[in-house]
Amino acid sequence: MQVFPSHTHRNSSLNDAVSLPTIPLYRSAPPLEVRLEEFESFAIDRLRVLKGISDGLSRGKKPEEMATLVKDLWKANMRHQHASEVLNKDIISHFVLRLVYCRTEELRKWFLSIESALFRYRFCEQGAEAQRVIMEEFDLPYKATSNVEYESVKEKLVQVARSLGQNSSTVDAIYYKVPFEEVPELVAGRKVFLNQGWAYVAMNQVVSLLATLFRSQLSKALILTNRKWTSSIKEKEKHRLAPIVEALSSSYLGPDYSQPREYGEISLKDIDQVVKSSFPLCMRHLFEKLREDHHLKHGGRMQLGLFLKGVGLNLDDALAFWRAEFSKKVGLEKFEKEYAYNVRHSYGKEGKRTDYTPFSCQKIILSTPGAGDQHGCPYRHFSEENLRAALSRMGVNSRATEDVMNKVRNKHYQLACTLTFEAIHGMQCDAGINHPNQYFSDSQKIFQQKVDSSLKFVFKTNACEL
Amino acid sequence: MIIDGYQARETTLPNEFNPNYLKLYYGKLFPHSDLFKWMCYGNDGKHPGCDPSYLSRREFSYTLDNDIYVRFQSFQNAAELESSIKDKCPFKIDIGPVYSVDPSKRHAYAQSGDNVFTPVERELIFDIDISDYDDVRYCCSGADVCLNCWPLMTIAIRVIDTALRDDFGFKHILWVFSGRRGVHCWVCDGKARKLTNEQRSSIADYFRVYKGNENSYKKVSLTGHVLHPFLAGAYSDVLKEFFETKLLTSQNLLSSEERFEKILEMIPDQSATAELRGKWQENRRSSIAKDDINVVRWEQLKQLVHSGKYKAQRLHRCVEEIVFSFTYPRLDMEVSKHMNHLLKAPFCVHPKTGRVCVPIDPNHCEEFDPTIVPTLSQLLEELNREGFTADVDGEWNKTSLGSAIGLFRSLFLQPLLEACKKEIETSYNAKLKHSKDLHSW
Numbered sequence: 001m002q003v004f005p006s007h008t009h010r011n012s013s014l015n016d017a018v019s020l021p022t023i024p025l026y027r028s029a030p031p032l033e034v035r036l037e038e039f040e041s042f043a044i045d046r047l048r049v050l051k052g053i054s055d056g057l058s059r060g061k062k063p064e065e066m067a068t069l070v071k072d073l074w075k076a077n078m079r080h081q082h083a084s085e086v087l088n089k090d091i092i093s094h095f096v097l098r099l100v101y102c103r104t105e106e107l108r109k110w111f112l113s114i115e116s117a118l119f120r121y122r123f124c125e126q127g128a129e130a131q132r133v134i135m136e137e138f139d140l141p142y143k144a145t146s147n148v149e150y151e152s153v154k155e156k157l158v159q160v161a162r163s164l165g166q167n168s169s170t171v172d173a174i175y176y177k178v179p180f181e182e183v184p185e186l187v188a189g190r191k192v193f194l195n196q197g198w199a200y201v202a203m204n205q206v207v208s209l210l211a212t213l214f215r216s217q218l219s220k221a222l223i224l225t226n227r228k229w230t231s232s233i234k235e236k237e238k239h240r241l242a243p244i245v246e247a248l249s250s251s252y253l254g255p256d257y258s259q260p261r262e263y264g265e266i267s268l269k270d271i272d273q274v275v276k277s278s279f280p281l282c283m284r285h286l287f288e289k290l291r292e293d294h295h296l297k298h299g300g301r302m303q304l305g306l307f308l309k310g311v312g313l314n315l316d317d318a319l320a321f322w323r324a325e326f327s328k329k330v331g332l333e334k335f336e337k338e339y340a341y342n343v344r345h346s347y348g349k350e351g352k353r354t355d356y357t358p359f360s361c362q363k364i365i366l367s368t369p370g371a372g373d374q375h376g377c378p379y380r381h382f383s384e385e386n387l388r389a390a391l392s393r394m395g396v397n398s399r400a401t402e403d404v405m406n407k408v409r410n411k412h413y414q415l416a417c418t419l420t421f422e423a424i425h426g427m428q429c430d431a432g433i434n435h436p437n438q439y440f441s442d443s444q445k446i447f448q449q450k451v452d453s454s455l456k457f458v459f460k461t462n463a464c465e466l
Numbered sequence: 467m468i469i470d471g472y473q474a475r476e477t478t479l480p481n482e483f484n485p486n487y488l489k490l491y492y493g494k495l496f497p498h499s500d501l502f503k504w505m506c507y508g509n510d511g512k513h514p515g516c517d518p519s520y521l522s523r524r525e526f527s528y529t530l531d532n533d534i535y536v537r538f539q540s541f542q543n544a545a546e547l548e549s550s551i552k553d554k555c556p557f558k559i560d561i562g563p564v565y566s567v568d569p570s571k572r573h574a575y576a577q578s579g580d581n582v583f584t585p586v587e588r589e590l591i592f593d594i595d596i597s598d599y600d601d602v603r604y605c606c607s608g609a610d611v612c613l614n615c616w617p618l619m620t621i622a623i624r625v626i627d628t629a630l631r632d633d634f635g636f637k638h639i640l641w642v643f644s645g646r647r648g649v650h651c652w653v654c655d656g657k658a659r660k661l662t663n664e665q666r667s668s669i670a671d672y673f674r675v676y677k678g679n680e681n682s683y684k685k686v687s688l689t690g691h692v693l694h695p696f697l698a699g700a701y702s703d704v705l706k707e708f709f710e711t712k713l714l715t716s717q718n719l720l721s722s723e724e725r726f727e728k729i730l731e732m733i734p735d736q737s738a739t740a741e742l743r744g745k746w747q748e749n750r751r752s753s754i755a756k757d758d759i760n761v762v763r764w765e766q767l768k769q770l771v772h773s774g775k776y777k778a779q780r781l782h783r784c785v786e787e788i789v790f791s792f793t794y795p796r797l798d799m800e801v802s803k804h805m806n807h808l809l810k811a812p813f814c815v816h817p818k819t820g821r822v823c824v825p826i827d828p829n830h831c832e833e834f835d836p837t838i839v840p841t842l843s844q845l846l847e848e849l850n851r852e853g854f855t856a857d858v859d860g861e862w863n864k865t866s867l868g869s870a871i872g873l874f875r876s877l878f879l880q881p882l883l884e885a886c887k888k889e890i891e892t893s894y895n896a897k898l899k900h901s902k903d904l905h906s907w
Contacts, residue, residue: 159693159694160694163690163694163695164690165690165691180634181665184665187671187672188667188668190672196632198635370676370798
């Protein structure tokens with residue numbers, strides 16, 4: 001991407017190109033000159049959209065709800081006072097954010113997944129004709145299956161459609177035969193018929209194919225942008241664009257809780273108390289299971305271990321903590337040989353020395369615990385009975401429990417957790433729970449306030465007595 | 467990670483495994499050249515299209531005596547690979563991905579910062595452990611296996627192998643006994659090796675039917691009006707018959723109250739469960755049936771569910787769900803999802819059992835018996851009996867390892883190398899043509 005110098009007016013625009021599809025594919029940077037203030041303000045507007053989508057996804061919103069959300073977000077943020085500038089704003093803001101989000105693996109991943117989601121919802125909003133134009137733009141090398149071929153696999157295609165809950169009468173008759181590698185999402189959900197490496201993609205599933213292509217093209221582009229950024233742009237724009245770009249990325253991603261903040265270190269002797277007062281259910285469950293079985297499988301060790309690191313358990317305490325439990329089951333020697341490495345590894349002291357960050361709710365909700373695993377999100381992975389029992393052990397009353405279960409049934413796992421938080425702390429949690437470590441620090445903050453105010457109270461009474 | 471709370475039965479046999487035996491095994495029997503040829507994928511030939519750096523970018527890692535773990539070993543040629551194995555005498559050899567650069571020189575590239583050291587190719591792998599079936603087998607637990615529960619592995623091979631070939635179109639698939647409690651699968655087609663992590667995950671998810679963990683009793687949830695063709699095929703061709711004719715009786719799934727309660731839990735209609743429970747509790751007292759009690763009760767359950775007497779939602783699916791819960795393959799998902807997962811090389815010797823990790827023929831997998839797989843000491847005894855000779859092609863021919871290596875070659879390696887040769891030629895010719903076209907412009 002090229003960044004153009006700041007000027008007070010723009011001397012070319014794209015709006016004379018009538019045949020352009022309604023959603024740009026952002027194949028090349030626009031031949032536009034962008035004013036510095038637009039550079040930033042367009043980007044912020046788009047970021048609001050992306051952040052809104054990200055929040056919606058992590059709250060487990062259903063596809064229909066997401067579609068409305070995206071439509072509203074787009075309308076609210078991506079308009080322009082001149083209708084002719086709307087497309088330019090779309091393109092410019094995208095390319096600015098590419099610069100912002102190209103710079104680390106983590107940032108690229110986030111941008112990639114949210115931009116692809118945005119593309120997907122926008123594509124679905126289009127009418128059939130507009131969709132066709134966009135599809136042509138992609139220049140797919142695949143043809144619709146011929147009649148003969150369709151008839152030969154029709155029975156299987158109907159079977160797949162019915163397995164997805166569709167009525168056989170509404171089954172599409174247009175299918176594209178594509179290598180299964182191109183539609184990982186449809187393969188993962190068993191949403192296509194597979195034969196000899198070919199996936200039969202129904203017309204109404206084409207969006208998934210396009211989204212994958214969109215994503216892979218964007219992914220490659222981001223790598224290139226990153227190269228250009230590090231090799232030239234960063235230095236050239238040291239005083240102008242670079243500060244804007246850097247500020248944009250950090251202001252919106254929220255804390256990652258990789259460094260314990262605010263409440264400093266917790267120590268081993270307080271840990272049982274803190275577990276009861278401030279651990280979210282997922283961590284409390286792992287902790288209790290560990291105390292009970294003196295063992296956790298890998299997924300559980302990672303989820304709990306990194307969380308504990310995030311709340312401020314230092315490496316020595318962490319080793320002592322895991323050692324105390326595991327040695328009861330596997331013996332001290334085996335612990336030192338097989339498990340201690342992993343503890344040090346997660347603190348970045350072994351192997352490639354990455355300081356791993358604690359898992360967010362989204363990651364935990366999307367995990368796939370198997371037989372014998374204890375990790376995952378209780379609201380998603382527990383049976384109803386187990387969840388009810390767990391909530392009552394946490395002291396959630398029956399009315400609040402029903403509210404929680406209601407959210408769970410609608411797959412709003414983070415809202416369920418938020419309600420649990422509110423029930424236990426007797427306070428509103430407007431921001432919602434997005435991260436187990438956020439649950440912890442919000443909870444600690446509330447207790448801290450309570451302690452402060454009771455101290456004040458004690459002090460006041462003492463003062464009166466004087 | 468599984469904890470070995472107790473020792474596997476096999477280890478009570480004396481001298482099944484010791485480092486001296488292993489030295490001899492690597493010296494006389496281990497098929498070094500086959501491993502080398504496989505790992506080269508045709509790139510060891512004279513063809514100008516070969517990539518001479520291919521093997522040297524592959525990671526091998528060793529577990530040595532005393533659990534010392536050495537990662538990122540790499541080799542330039544067959545002689546280096548062989549002498550390193552003979553010299554280090556690893557208890558276990560793991561095979562990792564092919565990286566963008568020689569993994570032993572990765573630090574030299576680390577400075578440039580742009581993530582040049584990254585996995586670029588890796589077989590698609592699957593790992594199935596019998597210990598993950600502990601909640602559905604009553605004969606053994608943990609790392610133990612017997613001929614009553616091993617068939618669970620056999621049908622896992624049949625289900626996965628069929629889908630890999632028919633659904634995904636893969637051809638070069640190697641199944642290996644993991645030496646104690648499970649099987650490994652290596653899918654080696656060119657396009658399998660080039661899959662991205664996301665594509666690997668999608669295949670693993672395609673195979674996944676289990677939801678939830680220990681805290682959710684319902685392990686399998688099948689939705690939709692009918693099953694997806696893959697699941698329907700697995701059910702009607704493999705799982706149903708296996709469950710009804712083998713597993714029911716071999717594991718006595720419905721014989722006692724504790725066991726049948728576990729199955730009743732999976733029926734989503736309280737009154738239907740109550741009726742069956744009543745019948746079965748009585749049945750135990752009278753015990754008139756001549757037929758196997760498990761089979762009789764299963765028939766009763768199916769009849770009741772399909773009778774139309776009870777109307778609970780999704781009741782009709784519970785028969786399938788029960789069969790899937792007890793029989794459907796349980797993959798270790800994480801192994802398959804990422805390129806950089808290591809997996810034990812075939813023909814290693816399992817240090818706890820002394821058994822060799824021999825290939826399994828998926829077409830005759832039901833004939834495979836894990837309890838008669840050759841052990842290290844048995845092989846060396848056979849070798850002693852025959853007397854040492856200076857046979858060029860290894861001495862394994864005289865031992866019971868012979869058939870295993872023969873199988874590896876005929877079933878897997880030869881067809882694979884032929885395909886690799888073709889692939890190299892085709893892509894070389896395409897490149898030539900491309901550059902010619904460029905010149906003619």
